[in-house]
Amino acid sequence: MLADYHVHSEFSDDSSYPMDEVCAHACELGITELCFTDHVDYGVKPDFDNIPSDMKGVRIENGIPVTNVDYKHYFPRIEQMREQFAPNLVVRTGMEFGAQSHTLEQFNALFERYASVWDFIILSIHQVDDQEFWSGDFQKGRTQAEYNMAYYEEMLYVAEHFDNWSVLGHLDLIKRYDPAGIWPDSNTRDIVAEILKCVIRKGKGIEVNTSSFRYGLPDLQPSTEILRLYRDLGGRILTFGSDSHKPKHLGAHIPEVHDRVRALGYSQFCTFNHMEPMFCEL
Template sequence: MLCDYHVHTYYSDDSDYPMEQVVKDAIQQGISELCFTDHVDYGVKLDHHAAGADDPANRLNVDYPAYFKEFTKLQEQYQKEIRLRFGLEFGIQTGTIPKFEQLFSAYPFDFVLLSIHQVNNQEFWLGDFQQGKTEEECYQEYYHELLSVVKNYHHYSCLAHLDLIRRYVNKEENTFEANKEILTEILQYIIADGKGIEVNTSSVRYQIPDTTPSKDILRLYRQLGGKIITIGSDSHKPDELGAHIEESRKLLKELGFQHYCTFQEMKPVFHPL
């Protein structure tokens, strides 16, 4: 069964991929189950109803009512051809947790990805966060923020692209050993909390010479008893949808995992690799 559990549409501010076209393309590819995970990043983006949302200089979060309405329509329309799951990607910071608590309570989620895209409202992709810091400091601050968030927020399913910061610093360097202690603490905590991680196949298009998260992190997760794992393309356009899903399943099996997961109503469903 082919599934993609990290998919963006034109409800994310960094994509113009129509939601229905995503569904049609997924069906064409033979994808059996797909979860939409459009971006929400409080602290650096505004909700559509917020003051200042009409200023084109401001970036916006998902238009939640429109997103849910279109999802519900497509889920019913294409139910005989594909299983669609409702999700979002929560770009959380410690200070924005209360807003995400409110958002989570407002909709019937199947799946939520927890991401760290910025710290202290400083974006990684713009380079603001990295400015004036060594790579070692970037990793340390990133992982400490992630640990703080997972200890204080619990309404999510999996950690997205766990070592994301590698995408924005030296991609060639594997910093696993330098950060193994805090990575172990993060993974032990989320395992005890009943949460999982994802394999994010965008590492290929970002030309990272490893998986995301790294194979070392995946091995550590398994060694610590982690079993909940999803696979997602992190797609924003047609040629990214479903990319490298099959290769990732083979890799997980080689690393000793026995299952991958999909989700329904925030509960993992295990499938043999």
């Protein structure tokens, strides 16, 4: 079974890949199940239908405000895809919550607002204190130790204080945007272990994000060391996602990563239905 559980479409601010093209392409690639997980990042983006009249704090790109998902059209469009591509492709309803410690109330409200439709939620840390990693704003003025530890501390807080999620996305994402190079896992092992214990205690999981290949990282994301630690702590819930934003990303490297994760001692991965993990053989 080939499932891609981290897929972005034209409803994400950083993608223009139409949902119907995603689904058609998935069928061509032999993907049997996918989950749309478009971006919501409270704190740095307003909702599509709640742009402030004075545009204060709103980023403009190519003359267009950068916003969160257009919820009104997102969920019906996924339902259309589900009907259009059945039975060849199972299409799940998800989202990627770019949560921060000060935005959890907004995410709880969003989750409850659409409680009946969710299949899957990726919990990701994309910013801390509304400072972006990709732009370098968060790292600026901090030592490598300071910004790495602050990233994992934020993740631990969010994981402990928020319940409406399925898996932690690209757990060691900070490596992708570290201007000083990759900080060794040994330096963060203790706090990562605390995060993983929280994941397991809550009955949640982690994703293996195959975008590590296109970003030129030297290891999987999360790293093989983190995956071994998760296994040793008793973690069982794993999903695989390409973090696709365009056609060449979709499904990329997932079969290869199946093999690598199997070699680490895992025998199963998960898909999700109505927020419940469904175990599949690797």
